[in-house]
């Protein structure tokens with residue numbers, strides 16, 4: 867999946883690493899079957915493929931909302947999805963970067979995490 871990094875991430879270590887990880891995803895969806903939150907909630911955005919798509923949008927500078935954060939927060943970071951991915955997508959590392967970027971973007975908009 868080709869990603870064009872937003873200006874604020876271009877040439878940064880996290881941005882380039884996340885772009886490289888997203889680039890390995892071929893949207894096959896094998897990972898969704900082994901994701902506990904997808905099994906429970908049945909929403910594509912609460913599974914690895916959907917979260918990867920959300921993070922790609924964030925990396926490209928598209929608007930970030932509380933909903934974006936919620937879908938990433940619901941991830942248990944169990945990394946089951948990595949074990950079933952035929953492309954070797956390092957989802958765990960990607961979601962670490964994605965969560966940080968989302969928090970930073972929301973904070974820049976004055977949206978703090980609720981206690």
Ligand code: SF4
Pocket residue numbers: 900901902903904913914917940941942943944945946947948957
């Ligand atoms: S780390 Fe676990 S909960 Fe998160 S997307 Fe992968 S399988 Fe689902």
Ligand code: SF4
Pocket residue numbers: 890891892893894895896897898914915918950951952953954955
């Ligand atoms: S199994 Fe891997 S390549 Fe396929 S959609 Fe999931 S993360 Fe992407």
